Amino acid sequence: MSADLVEVTRSGTRECVHRGSLVLLDPGGARTVALGSVDAPIFPRSTNKPWQAVAALRSGFVPGSSEELAIAAASHAGEPAHLQHVRAILARHGIDEAAIAAPPSLPANERERALAIAADAPPSPAYMECSGKHAAMLAACAVNDWPLESYLDPAHPMQLAVIEALAEFGGEDEPDLGIDGCGLPIVPLTLAQLAASFARLVSAPIASPEASVADAMRRHPYLVSGTGADDLALMSTVDGLVCKTGADGVFAGAFADGTAFAFKIDDGGERARLPLAAALAERHLGSSDEDLAALASRPVLGGGVRVGTVRAVPGIL
Template sequence: MTSSSTATAIRPVLAEVVRSGFVEGHHRGSLVVLAADGGVELALGDPDAPVFPRSANKPMQAAAVLRAGLELSGERLALAAGSHSGEPFHLALVEKMLAEFELPATALQTPPDLPLDPVEAESYLAAGRVRDPLTMNCSGKHAAMLAACAVAGWPRQSYLDPAHPLQQLTREVVEAAGGERVTHVGTDGCGAPLMALSLTGLARAFRSFVLADPGTPERRVADAMRAHPEYVAGTRRPDTWLMRELPGTLAKMGAEAVQAVALPDGRALAFKVDDGATRALGPVLARALAHLGVSSPVLARIGDAPLLGGGERVGEIRAAF
């Protein structure tokens, strides 16, 4: 057995699947919780191993477009840092951002997709619409990247190349925020370069954004996300609920069951469920926030992950740490 498979085998159960009183499955992973002073308060599994944060890297990508000279604020900046649900107000703002910088929709190199939110996807299909690059949940980020290239005079066609000046700048921002070197660069689902960090580095990055000096790109991103969380996610998404109900909190999930959160005083957390099961995100997140001392009704809302049998609730996914 390799050292890598050994590390995976000993990672703890973060959540368990309980059906009709019977534990039928487990979700293992790694988690780190940082105290207000930045010290590690809780570490489960291997939080110092590199992972792909997926869309949890978007705040750093948004800070990079600001550092490239793009002027964004408010809902536009929140959308640039978000994974939108494909609700009408999301799509309208992406279109408006492209128009403001005289960019054609065809410049987007996001893959054609349906709205991320299942309710929105059903309405979208019922209206006879088809998959579209603009509808893909990362289109706000891509619109901002293209606009940054236009402002900086950088090539637009190659904006997703890891060697492109914007992506090199993004890497610098990721490494500075996380306090560690990027160990691997891959390709995210949207086609953008994806920079690996440890979960500890990811938690440090989110902590650095909420504690950054006012007016800096990092703080501007954090402030925009917290002021307009519905543009970071959507009206039916846990990141939105959390930032709405706990003022000053910065939250962003990523595909393959990654989550990062920072509280305004510098407490932070990050985790990844190894099997990528997003159904475990809410229960694990709620338990981790409770460990940080957070007490709010929103934790019950986020942590509730029912299992159905015959259309009725017969169990749940629940945290197991």
């Protein structure tokens, strides 16, 4: 069962609606909003990345900087700063880029992609948006003398560490894994469990792996995402927020006090994510400044001018 979450209006008429499921937890973990199917397992996609980074830290990955830890939790755009930190992780452990078992890609950022094409640069797994977490996992493998060539295998010690970490939120010890777009196993969670996992990131003890990942993401939201990304826009606007987008309409995050949210848009539409997350931030803060209000009300254009809005359905929060 899904709920109407985000509406698109044009010239005063509701043109379409994005349906999905959403949960909001208070700092004690109680549900203050639950819409749709919040207890049905989903594939969180890249919203699992902060906990994959936590698992890499627990397994022996030692980042050379907070920037490297941020890139380990990133869905980056292949911009120069992103590649710099991915390559720094690999170089420090003597690992060749070819060891990244993600699909070879060109940068997701349009400008960098055009420059790569103009330079006749071949696709590389380092450009792929998930290469930061792959690099961190490979580094953990190198530290432990685990085989590099099989780190995608669900039975590999690195992937078992990820499964163990996410099982802390009620996930199964032997879950029905999926395969993410980058080739790594993906652990299913319910939206309620996903929100709880983000609450843990912001409430964990100082210097713990969880707190370290949260701090790195807050300090370097550009590295977690890239130019124009939803994560960057929201974390740059809301102090203390840690959030992460995932493919196919998933978004999760937690505010500084431990209030946490997670939602999934049924149709996978990315345009619905930012206004809904910004509306959750407005609810949490009890007010909205100009920048946050702009994120919560995205423009619909007609003839180059604004004629409508993409926004959370009024009254649902």
